[in-house]
Amino acid sequence: MVVSHCIRVLGRELQVKSTSTPEHVAQVESLVNEKLAEATEAVSSGDHQLVVILTLMNLAEAYLASQKQLEEERLSCRERISSLIGRVDNAV
Secondary structure, three states: EEEEEEEEEEEEEEEEEEEOHHHHHHHHHHHHHHHHHHHHHOOOOOHHHHHHHHHHHHHHHHHHHHHHHHHHHHHHHHHHHHHHHHHHHHOO
């Protein structure tokens, strides 16, 4: 069920709709604010648009790295399962 949640990002209150639990929405809000704070420290000009772009780039980079790691783990699991099936077949 879609529920409305009130969050605060960059000092602005926003209403967002989500099927996620309030705890999950709060975790997302916290992560976004944490990453925005990190980018704010790296940008000396105080340009909010630059901070948001840098934050998006950092989050996208982390997302893609996680996706790559997940795919590598899936491949490793497939190889291990295939090897185990081969060993079982040879034993039978």
